[in-house]
Amino acid sequence: MLLDDLYDRLTSQSVATTAELYKATLPSTPDEALALFEYGGPAPVHAMTKVAVAEEPHVQVIGRATRPDTAKFRVQRVMTELDGLGPVTINGVSYLGIYALQPPFFLRTDEAGRYEFAMNFAVTRVPATSS
Numbered sequence: 001m002l003l004d005d006l007y008d009r010l011t012s013q014s015v016a017t018t019a020e021l022y023k024a025t026l027p028s029t030p031d032e033a034l035a036l037f038e039y040g041g042p043a044p045v046h047a048m049t050k051v052a053v054a055e056e057p058h059v060q061v062i063g064r065a066t067r068p069d070t071a072k073f074r075v076q077r078v079m080t081e082l083d084g085l086g087p088v089t090i091n092g093v094s095y096l097g098i099y100a101l102q103p104p105f106f107l108r109t110d111e112a113g114r115y116e117f118a119m120n121f122a123v124t125r126v127p128a129t130s131s
Contacts, residue, residue, distance in 0.1 A: 002057055003024060003037075003059075005090040005093055007023055009085075010081060010082075015080075016077075016078075023035070023036050032066070034061065034074055034075070035064075037062070038057055040057070040058065041057045041058040053127075054127070055125055059121045061118060061120075065115060066115070068106070068117070070115075075117045082121055084099065085098045093128065095124070096125060098121055098122070098123050101120040101122055105119065
């Protein structure tokens, strides 16, 4: 799955630790955390065939910290690792390219007064074949 693959990439490259990186959730603790969320992208790519040759999901990364510069830096580190990555195989999945859709931006201050910065990525990967 996409979030598993990106989680593994970011932790294996020491961009984040398993204690601070989350998939599809951003729990209330710890104060400093990163979260990955998958959301829709354009329709699958078909090259004159019924079977899709590529999928293009999008991913949002949210970084949270008690200081705005720290939250932004955490997201910036993810951008440095992922933007322009590919072609690469992660956990047996072929990723043709991962590209930032914009630089990190201020998202909000949460209910505990912590700062959240975010950014979005477009991902192009070869679809998994069904058996």
